[in-house]
Amino acid sequence: MKLDNSTTNNLYIKASKIMEAAYVPYSKFKVGAAILDENDNYHVGCNVENAAYPIGNCAEASAISSMIISKGTKIIAIAVTGYGDMLCTPCGGCRQRIREFSSLNTPIIIGNEKKIQKIFTLNDLLPYSFGPENLNN
Numbered sequence: 001m002k003l004d005n006s007t008t009n010n011l012y013i014k015a016s017k018i019m020e021a022a023y024v025p026y027s028k029f030k031v032g033a034a035i036l037d038e039n040d041n042y043h044v045g046c047n048v049e050n051a052a053y054p055i056g057n058c059a060e061a062s063a064i065s066s067m068i069i070s071k072g073t074k075i076i077a078i079a080v081t082g083y084g085d086m087l088c089t090p091c092g093g094c095r096q097r098i099r100e101f102s103s104l105n106t107p108i109i110i111g112n113e114k115k116i117q118k119i120f121t122l123n124d125l126l127p128y129s130f131g132p133e134n135l136n137n
């Protein structure tokens with residue numbers, strides 16, 4: 001789906017702001033995420049690391065948890081931000097997490113501390129994906 005500029009910017013700004021809250025004593029790599037759900041509610045999340053590295057949480061996972069707590073069930077669009085010029089695209093696990101609550105054309109807005117860098121669809125980042133409908137046959 002096509003997002004209007006105001007919604008796109010809102011998502012980017014919310015992700016950028018919450019990025020500052022990240023708990024990243026080990027990697028120092030802050031990530032923020034913001035979701036717009038089907039009820040027009042926004043949900044944000046940041047990454048939260050742990051001394052036992054593998055149990056750290058990604059920003060996208062935190063934002064999805066917030067959406068579920070608030071009774072949202074569908075990601076209309078999501079923004080993910082990180083520092084630097086390289087694209088802070090969702091990790092493989094988060095692409096699948098987003099897939100659970102999205103359609104294939106759900107926009108995924110990627111930005112850094114300065115600007116929106118690129119907008120993908122979920123299908124761009126996770127082609128030929130496996131989702132809930134695979135289990136409904």
Ligand SMILES: [Zn+2]
Pocket residue numbers: 058059060090091092093094095
């Ligand atoms: Zn992730």
